[in-house]
Amino acid sequence: MKVIAQRxxxxxxxxxxxxxxxxxxxxxxxxxxxxDELDMRDQTMGVAPVGxxxxxxxxxxxxxxEAAHGRAPAVATGMKxxxxxxxxxxxxxxxxxxxxxxxxxxxxxxxxxxxSVFFINNAIYGMTGGQMAPTTLPNMKTSTSxxxxxVADIGYPIQVCELISxxxxxYYVERVSLLSPQDIIKAKKAVLxxxxxxxxxxxxxxxxxxxxxxxxxxxxxxxxxxxxxENMYPFFKLGNFRDKSLEGGE
Amino acid sequence: xxxxxxxxxxEAVAEAAIRAGCRLYFAYPITPQSELIEYMSRMxxxxxxxxIQAESEIAAINMVYGAAGCGKRAMxxxxxxxxxxxxEGISYLAGANLPAVIVNVQRGxxxxxxxxxxxxxxxxxxxxxxxxxxxxxxxxxxxxxxxADSASDAFDLADKYRHPIMILSDGLLxxxxxxxxxxxxxxxxxxxxxNKQHFDWCIHPNQPEPNHHHHEINSLEIDxxxxxxxxxxxxxxxxxxxxxxxxxxxxxxxxxxxxxxxxFGTASRLVKSAVDQLNTEGFNIGLIRPIRVWPYPYDAIxxxxxxxxxxxxxxxxxxxxMIEDVRLAVNGKVPxxxxxxxxxxLFTPEEIKAQLEEWLQEEK
Ligand SMILES: Cc1ncc(C[n+]2csc(CCOP(=O)(O)OP(=O)(O)O)c2C)c(N)n1
Ligand code: SF4
Numbered sequence: 001m002k003v004i005a006q007r008x009x010x011x012x013x014x015x016x017x018x019x020x021x022x023x024x025x026x027x028x029x030x031x032x033x034x035x036d037e038l039d040m041r042d043q044t045m046g047v048a049p050v051g052x053x054x055x056x057x058x059x060x061x062x063x064x065x066e067a068a069h070g071r072a073p074a075v076a077t078g079m080k081x082x083x084x085x086x087x088x089x090x091x092x093x094x095x096x097x098x099x100x101x102x103x104x105x106x107x108x109x110x111x112x113x114x115x116s117v118f119f120i121n122n123a124i125y126g127m128t129g130g131q132m133a134p135t136t137l138p139n140m141k142t143s144t145s146x147x148x149x150x151v152a153d154i155g156y157p158i159q160v161c162e163l164i165s166x167x168x169x170x171y172y173v174e175r176v177s178l179l180s181p182q183d184i185i186k187a188k189k190a191v192l193x194x195x196x197x198x199x200x201x202x203x204x205x206x207x208x209x210x211x212x213x214x215x216x217x218x219x220x221x222x223x224x225x226x227x228x229x230e231n232m233y234p235f236f237k238l239g240n241f242r243d244k245s246l247e248g249g250e
Numbered sequence: 251x252x253x254x255x256x257x258x259x260x261e262a263v264a265e266a267a268i269r270a271g272c273r274l275y276f277a278y279p280i281t282p283q284s285e286l287i288e289y290m291s292r293m294x295x296x297x298x299x300x301x302i303q304a305e306s307e308i309a310a311i312n313m314v315y316g317a318a319g320c321g322k323r324a325m326x327x328x329x330x331x332x333x334x335x336x337x338e339g340i341s342y343l344a345g346a347n348l349p350a351v352i353v354n355v356q357r358g359x360x361x362x363x364x365x366x367x368x369x370x371x372x373x374x375x376x377x378x379x380x381x382x383x384x385x386x387x388x389x390x391x392x393x394x395x396x397x398a399d400s401a402s403d404a405f406d407l408a409d410k411y412r413h414p415i416m417i418l419s420d421g422l423l424x425x426x427x428x429x430x431x432x433x434x435x436x437x438x439x440x441x442x443x444x445n446k447q448h449f450d451w452c453i454h455p456n457q458p459e460p461n462h463h464h465h466e467i468n469s470l471e472i473d474x475x476x477x478x479x480x481x482x483x484x485x486x487x488x489x490x491x492x493x494x495x496x497x498x499x500x501x502x503x504x505x506x507x508x509x510x511x512x513x514f515g516t517a518s519r520l521v522k523s524a525v526d527q528l529n530t531e532g533f534n535i536g537l538i539r540p541i542r543v544w545p546y547p548y549d550a551i552x553x554x555x556x557x558x559x560x561x562x563x564x565x566x567x568x569x570x571x572m573i574e575d576v577r578l579a580v581n582g583k584v585p586x587x588x589x590x591x592x593x594x595x596l597f598t599p600e601e602i603k604a605q606l607e608e609w610l611q612e613e614k
Contacts (some may be wrong), residue, residue, distance in 0.1 A: 063455045064468075065315075071312040075303070082300075082324070107305035
């Protein structure tokens with residue numbers, strides 16, 4: 001009998017604590033599958049964020065650290081420098097990475113720190129109950145932007161891949177989405193690439209996942225997927241922003 | 251032990267940390283600790299260690315968190331405003347039971363303050379500083395030699411208790427030069443032995459089965475029942491530390507002391523000269539100098555208040571912080587007097603002497 005769907009070894013057997021239809025579960029699975037396929041589990045240390053995915057340190061079946069809100073890239077830096085022989089990744093939401101942790105992510109990227117960053121952009125603060133995120137779309141209503149995000153007052157959403165790829169050091173930067181089976185297949189390829197580059201010691205890699213938060217968007221999972229395609233894609237363009245393996249240089 | 255070399259405190263503590271096996275150092279520049287980060291930037295590469303000038307003190311302490319989580323001796327340093335930024339990280343280190351060393355070369359505050367020596371961070375260091383129920387062992391050196399020695403002391407204590415340790419110095423100790431003698435450099439094998447003692451809990455992948463298991467570095471316990479147990483355990487650790495790790499110096503202490511002085515760090519150096527002068531003039535003044543300000547040597551102070559002691563006199567380079575601990579120790583038995591200097595200004599031994607003479611006079 002052929003096994004077609006099996007829980008990746010790189011996930012523990014704990015049940016996820018995510019809401020039904022939440023994309024966090026999908027991105028966890030992709031990372032774990034990539035770890036399995038690259039046979040990296042025993043050489044990998046991960047850093048979990050503060051956010052809905054705070055328990056990622058229990059879900060990934062490798063050595064894990066739980067960082068303070070936004071500090072994962074600094075913690076990962078300390079881990080990577082302490083154990084240069086190991087692979088290190090962070091898993092971060094948009095509040096974690098693009099608000100409170102902007103300084104840590106930009107400087108880790110700018111140092112070309114040899115880590116993989118998996119960035120979950122769901123345009124909202126999930127864990128604390130749906131407040132505005134730095135990636136919340138213009139006019140989008142949240143519990144702290146009840147009249148819609150007013151860009152004249154609070155600015156435009158931060159485009160993380162664009163920002164990170166303006167730096168010279170990062171090796172690989174790609175925005176993917178988790179909004180359809182085809183997108184998930186593409187996302188898996190990006191995760192594999194990022195982890196492989198890190199295994200080879202090439203430098204800083206970041207994969208952004210355009211994700212959903214059905215609970216705090218107040219939608220069914222399917223409606224959330226549809227809404228995200230219509231509203232997030234225009235702002236968060238999918239594609240590769242940096243791939244030095246294709247450049248030949250550096 | 252080698253020969254004595256003349257060195258600034260900031261450089262001496264950096265050298266001593268490397269000799270004690272620290273191979274990971276992360277910090278952000280600030281006066282008056284910059285000689286420390288500069289020394290590390292020169293010497294860490296030679297010791298085949300990691301030096302990173304972090305983007306902020308917050309990043310630096312979190313890099314320490316990551317490195318310490320891997321079971322390695324890691325250190326950061328800063329001065330007062332930067333230490334405020336590290337408080338979040340210190341609380342996480344304590345919550346996650348991680349060994350680490352933090353050096354504070356104090357300057358005048360609050361706010362940006364100035365860049366002169368001060369002791370205004372006493373409360374922050376010994377009463378918490380960050381959030382939650384935690385304590386740090388706080389070592390308060392008073393000479394460059396002690397500043398250097400405190401590095402290996404701090405790393406040993408950090409390892410022993412799996413806990414962050416602070417070295418509370420100030421701009422004077424950091425920047426003055428004094429002769430100092432170093433412990434020998436730990437060998438690579440010795441450092442590996444030190445790291446091994448952490449293998450049962452630290453992040454340490456790639457171990458052959460059955461030793462390989464999923465290790466977590468974490469301060470989160472969302473279930474209150476489990477967090478309660480976790481914090482109670484931390485409390486038990488602090489109880490053991492309180493019982494075993496008090497350290498103080500007794501200077502000119504005897505049963506006939508008329509005044510008992512209490513001072514730590516740089517202030518205690520100045521008090522010592524005043525005490526010496528007065529004692530040669532026929533008075534009898536004693537001094538207790540807490541070498542560690544947490545756990546605090548309450549009992550040592552209590553014991554030193556013999557029937558002849560008329561007053562306890564506290565000298566600090568702040569508005570009066572440690573005096574609260576002295577009052578707890580004295581418990582109303584005799585009056586507790588205070589002399590402080592703020593703004594990064596030091597008192598002179600003459601000023602201290604004049605003040606003590608005035609307090610002696612009151613007794614006549
Ligand atoms: C220093 C600090 N500030 C605020 C919080 C509260 N907090 C927890 S998670 C979070 C936002 C998480 O949002 P995001 O990173 O987008 O992740 P998501 O929950 O959406 O997956 C906030 C503000 C905290 N834990 N620590
Ligand atoms: S609140 Fe949103 S992001 Fe958090 S688990 Fe639920 S759906 Fe996912």
